[in-house]
Amino acid sequence: MRTTVGIIGAGPAGLLLARLLHNAGIDSVVLESRDRAYVEQRQRAGILEQGTVDVLRAAGAGERMDREGLRHDGIELRYDRKRHRVDFPALTGGRSVTVYAQTEVCKDLIALQLKEGGPLLFEAEALAVEGADTDSPRIRFRHEGREDVLDCDYVVGCDGSWGVARKAIPSELVRVFERTYPFGWLGILADVPPSHDELVYARHDRGFALLSMRSPSVSRLYLQVPEGTDAAEWGDEEIWDELERRFETDDDWTLERGPITQKSVTPMRSYVHEPMRHGRLFLAGDAAHIVPPTGAKGLNLAVGDVVTFAGALTYQKETGSAELLDAYSETCLRRVWQAERFSYDMTTLLHRAPDATPFEDRLQIARLERLASSEAAETDLAEGYTGFPFG
Numbered sequence: 001m002r003t004t005v006g007i008i009g010a011g012p013a014g015l016l017l018a019r020l021l022h023n024a025g026i027d028s029v030v031l032e033s034r035d036r037a038y039v040e041q042r043q044r045a046g047i048l049e050q051g052t053v054d055v056l057r058a059a060g061a062g063e064r065m066d067r068e069g070l071r072h073d074g075i076e077l078r079y080d081r082k083r084h085r086v087d088f089p090a091l092t093g094g095r096s097v098t099v100y101a102q103t104e105v106c107k108d109l110i111a112l113q114l115k116e117g118g119p120l121l122f123e124a125e126a127l128a129v130e131g132a133d134t135d136s137p138r139i140r141f142r143h144e145g146r147e148d149v150l151d152c153d154y155v156v157g158c159d160g161s162w163g164v165a166r167k168a169i170p171s172e173l174v175r176v177f178e179r180t181y182p183f184g185w186l187g188i189l190a191d192v193p194p195s196h197d198e199l200v201y202a203r204h205d206r207g208f209a210l211l212s213m214r215s216p217s218v219s220r221l222y223l224q225v226p227e228g229t230d231a232a233e234w235g236d237e238e239i240w241d242e243l244e245r246r247f248e249t250d251d252d253w254t255l256e257r258g259p260i261t262q263k264s265v266t267p268m269r270s271y272v273h274e275p276m277r278h279g280r281l282f283l284a285g286d287a288a289h290i291v292p293p294t295g296a297k298g299l300n301l302a303v304g305d306v307v308t309f310a311g312a313l314t315y316q317k318e319t320g321s322a323e324l325l326d327a328y329s330e331t332c333l334r335r336v337w338q339a340e341r342f343s344y345d346m347t348t349l350l351h352r353a354p355d356a357t358p359f360e361d362r363l364q365i366a367r368l369e370r371l372a373s374s375e376a377a378e379t380d381l382a383e384g385y386t387g388f389p390f391g
């Protein structure tokens with residue numbers, strides 16, 4: 001097999017890249033190790049920045065998102081039983097975010113790819129990338145019990161945090177920046193309408209809690225739990241009781257309960273792999289960087305990377321200049337580090353570390369009070385939340 005761009009992974013990064021390249025008249029092949037049902041049902045992110053929404057729409061993948069996605073113009077911060085709303089459009093010149101689950105983004109892009117795009121092979125596991133620093137890199141992969149080779153002009157590793165692509169970059173050229181947090185998120189999906197029409201981020205002495213949603217009838221809620229917690233340790237009523245405590249307010253706000261349909265724990269990690277390019281191998285999305293989910297940046301960063309790559313390759317096709325491809329890693333990393341900073345700030349603002357001192361508790365409250373009383377501080381949060389520019 002031969003193609004211009006070999007894409008490893010059919011998460012949001014790989015699927016959107018295939019779509020953008022198709023629209024630019026550049027052929028690609030996507031190899032995905034899991035089956036279609038697994039990729040379409042994997043519960044993960046749910047907040048799309050304004051820029052991500054614009055890109056999906058421009059790529060012709062926004063029809064259902066525009067119909068079913070929920071535009072959100074703000075979030076609520078909750079601390080010390082108080083409530084403070086951050087108004088995004090007022091602070092950012094009209095920007096907002098959209099609640100539309102990653103599962104739905106993937107379903108839309110898969111349907112488009114199978115209908116209009118190039119090959120998308122499920123249960124095709126990339127084993128290695130070879131010749132990354134030559135003019136003809138190759139992906140060795142296994143599909144339907146057979147080993148095969150995909151010859152490419154470029155390879156893009158969109159294979160997530162445990163993928164194989166980045167292993168093709170010689171270790172002496174790589175720098176990894178990493179931080180793990182001593183807590184994780186216990187996330188639930190519940191068949192109950194959200195108790196608030198915008199996301200609620202709560203800082204509480206017992207730990208962080210987040211109220212989010214997937215649709216007008218499905219709530220997504222999270223509790224900060226100690227690192228290594230097993231979701232099975234938590235009974236359903238115990239989860240609702242704890243959520244209720246952490247969202248407590250002085251007014252008559254109440255948390256509606258409903259049947260829990262899914263429960264899982266997500267570890268919290270910050271990770272950046274530099275560089276994001278070696279020869280003709282490019283890394284995009286979680287293959288190159290991880291952020292803790294507090295800032296809702298993971299999926300949006302993946303989108304930024306593939307928009308940058310597709311733009312750079314199109315530019316090269318049109319002008320013959322590899323200037324933008326050569327700048328890919330630096331261009332992406334500028335945005336990645338802003339998202340890392342933002343996600344770290346949100347995480348340390350709202351979570352209670354197991355060894356937090358009373359001094360640190362007071363500092364968190366002071367930071368929240370500052371956000372609630374200073375337009376400059378609030379604007380910084382609103383700009384970060386609605387997204388840093390692509391490219």
Ligand SMILES: Cc1cc2nc3c(=O)[nH]c(=O)nc-3n(C[C@H](O)[C@H](O)[C@H](O)COP(=O)(O)OP(=O)(O)OC[C@H]3O[C@@H](n4cnc5c(N)ncnc54)[C@H](O)[C@@H]3O)c2cc1C
Pocket residue numbers: 008009010011012013014031032033034039043044045046047102124125126127158159160161162163164266284285286287293295296297298299300302
């Ligand atoms: C459990 C979990 C919960 C999350 N929750 C949130 C959240 O609430 N908010 C948020 O903003 N972000 C969240 N994220 C992060 C967000 O979902 C990711 O940033 C996003 O999925 C990145 O997309 P991607 O395409 O780069 O990687 P992925 O979505 O991980 O896709 C990578 C794909 O590559 C495939 N693959 C891997 N290895 C190979 C191989 N060798 N050959 C072929 N295919 C391969 C995988 O099967 C997968 O389909 C979460 C992540 C996880 C893991």
